[in-house]
Ligand SMILES: Nc1nc2c(ncn2[C@@H]2O[C@H](COP(=O)(O)OP(=O)(O)OP(=O)(O)O)[C@@H](O)[C@H]2O)c(=O)[nH]1
């Protein structure tokens with residue numbers, strides 16, 4: 001099976017349609033040589049919209065699209081005929097897509113609700129035909145307006161998956177196995193590092209009305225901030241989570257042990273984003289069913305307790321301790337009901353937005 005590629009950043013240009021020109025045609029009727037103006041208006045150019053679609057999970061479909069254009073309006077014609085408006089283009093993107101103006105870096109749209117639709121390039125207005133310019137003094141104006149050009153700009157799209165809880169851990173500690181045990185997500189699980197190459201989301205249902213979204217991301221290792229392993233670019237997918245689940249375990253590598261791993265993870269997170277490093281967290285020792293893990297638990301627990309960290313333990317294989325970890329996550333979520341806002345650029349207010357809603361016809 002070929003793995004579906006995960007594309008989370010795309011740059012493209014959007015070009016709205018131009019407005020059609022107004023017509024300067026005169027009425028020509030058999031017995032009325034100067035029948036007056038009869039030029040209709042040009043049609044409005046189509047706009048380019050982006051819409052959040054919950055069925056999509058990557059920006060892959062847009063990867064090779066350099067330009068997205070909407071149709072131009074038709075020109076107005078004689079006999080009072082108005083030009084037809086250009087069709088809009090609606091580009092579907094996954095929920096969690098943030099759209100930046102590529103030139104200024106400004107965040108111009110944040111698609112976080114299913115079905116949310118934003119206009120990113122507005123179609124040009126159609127020019128008025130000469131039928132609008134007749135006055136008692138000038139009964140046969142040959143004047144008509146040109147259509148206005150449609151908006152265009154370069155955009156950078158960035159997908160940040162929206163999850164409540166993000167799992168952070170070294171490769172192979174069992175992050176994907178954990179999400180498999182608690183949700184319907186079925187990421188690949190294997191006994192080698194970097195099995196997970198793209199983030200996975202799972203919905204954890206706890207009773208009829210309680211659920212939260214968990215994100216499993218690729219493993220983080222020492223130096224991730226400098227690009228080691230898969231680097232830390234996937235951390236942006238947990239930037240807007242409310243709570244982190246740190247998973248540590250005993251690793252065959254003698255250089256590594258849970259406390260050292262925890263400190264390394266913390267350091268790498270801090271280098272990526274202070275706010276993420278300060279996020280509330282639950283720390284759990286995974287693979288509790290393994291004898292060496294169970295043996296190490298009491299000592300580790302004391303060691304972490306002396307640093308003010310409460311250590312939980314679980315096994316995704318036997319489900320022992322899993323419910324307690326989920327309870328702890330839920331308790332933290334309840335304490336932090338609001339999602340953090342993106343750190344780079346503040347959300348634009350309506351007045352900041354260069355393009356308002358599309359004009360009514
Ligand atoms: N005994 C035991 N093995 C586990 C448990 N959880 C995971 N494993 C094993 O540990 C290995 C790694 O599991 P994954 O879930 O792929 O680990 P990961 O953290 O997602 O790894 P990366 O995606 O590479 O970062 C697999 O061989 C799993 O079968 C557990 O609770 N008990």
Ligand SMILES: [Mg+2]
Nearest residue numbers: 175176195196
């Ligand atoms: Mg994995």
